[in-house]
Amino acid sequence: MAQRHHEPTDSPAAPVAGDALTGYLRAQAVEFLRALRLHQESGGAPHGGGGAAGRAQPRAGGAGHSPDAARALRRSARRISGTLHTFRPLLDPGWSEGIRPELSWLSGTLAQEHACEARLDRLLLALHRLSGTSTTAPTPPPVPSTAPARQPTTPGPEAAPAGAPTPAATATVTAVAPAATAVATAPAASAAAAVPTATAPLPTPHPPLPDRAHLTLGAVKAGALLDRQLNLARTRAHSAALQALGSARFHAVADQVAVLASEVPLAPAAGNADLRPFAAAAEERLTDAVAALPLLTAGHPYNAEALAHGLSPDPAPHPQDTPWHQVRLLLRLHRYALEVLHTGDRAPLDGRLLAAGEALDRHRDAAEAAAAAAQAARTPRIAPATAYALGVLHADQRHEVEAARYAFQHAWQKQHVGAGTST
Template identity: 70%
Template structure:
């Protein structure tokens, strides 16, 4: 299908704006650097953990989120508008900010993934309580298991569940698994997921704490502190219009969207997202990478609009809803991968493997639904305003 052209600069539409120069970028970067330092001060005052339940108050969680937010925006702006900046300085700090943002996001991601999977198990099994570690010993192996079969048993049972769910998807809006068999394994599947993801979250928490106390982080903070007062612009930046660079970011996004299989995504319950089933290969699902790339490019485009029109200028409804759909796609994809990883646990009981297989298929359904939502929002012609 030919990709329709859209005015991606939703919030830019309207009366002619005054001339824009590199000073707009400098003001934006100073503002983000100030927000970064403010969040860092709050984080140190609260003494909380980097991102969540592992260690601190709500203020500490908000401070860590604000740190990530500012680090992402500074790094993205340095990427999009790098011809307007001192190249040596820009290339030195940009990957460090990306490292910091990614490190601080890991704990929150593990926590959100666990919540998502346990709630999905609760919904699929019809259990009266959400599966947690209190429902089992945390071993996840069960009884009556053919331990010699190991991973082969879990992969076979989980693949069978995925295949059965895929078949029903074409004729029903949501597959209905065998609740009897699923309930048997749901508690142990929940306990296994809880143990694995809680361990991952604890490690991420420790990693973030180490990062925030490292000389590497202090070097980043020092550079951001300088940025709050002095932006190292290139000599020609003061008279250069940054809008062509923002337009180039928009064009990269449009090209990436045009390469997506939007025709397939436009048909609900097409089962395309499950076509590979539960592969024994632990590599990321091959279909997901282009969608993840579009999500990153959409974020770069939104941040470029903030530079041009101010941090307070909201994106259009279409951009906002498209971004939400891609966030949902990412979350469901990673949750499905976590379920698949748990299903590869050696000496797992068949009932537990079955529950994990159904869970994996359910999250791949969510991937498909997110693609459909993105396709619908992207093709909308009506442009409105929204909130960031």
């Protein structure tokens, strides 16, 4: 006997009144103000002069804004902005259309620094993995006691040239070459250690493949180039975030959010309105956008068209990525609408919906990392080995894009199969 399998993301059976929207917006506004207070305590000092939310000016000589505070501000700003977009007919149009773009600006500005840092970590880890030196390299043999001690060659901060990578990043990147040397010398060291058993056959070392050796040679310089470019971008994003958090524009947004914590400007017809049709419309927009995706192409293990754009001179974003990024935004709006219907933190978690969102997050990260590798490969006058390593890195990240699309396809189809009937 077939029966309906109720999903945790289904809308509640009873109508959801506008009070749920009011409570959700107030709760997110309180979270925003709490994150603002955390920012003031960790990296900013309140500036005198009015304002319901206080002023967040950076301290002189301080460490800047806190990553946790910036993340919490971003989270609350995204949820308030997304909720205003989904339920905009129930809100005062002049107020909601004025604050929503400002919240989007704030969220996007605060996200840039973290994005640059995560992108650099992702690319450096991929370089180590592709060059075969991340986890497979054995420990190098100990240096004999008669060998002269090596003197450190890392120059001090005052001797570093302008634009050079930081010592910590250089140490991370240059770890590729010693580990690669260890791969070639470890079998000989193992054989020397096994001299007492003279009858044991000596292992035959396998020479590295030519492309792997070429990649190892260029991986160090490629990593240093990425480190320099992305650290410069991260520094600029950090400065932009500090400037934004101390600007009059942010002060105005914080004051409006402070007012939202106590009073939500609703439209006259919002009192008796049911929130479920608006959440259903957000889900329908998501379903239509997913239906337009090339899921059949994403089901193949190799999508040659995805690499055609590659390292072309055109710096525009990859044409296949845009609809997937749009689906990611619509999935986020759908999740926020469900949080409103289920009163915020008490919203049930759907594992399949979360898996689809995580796959789209990986898709976005891999696509942006591939674009960063392609941008670095367009740097004038780089060595051929460096360009080769960056090309392999770009192809690797585009394959990660395809893997994320494949994972999303399975998560989404599993979600809709599970939402059908069961025996």
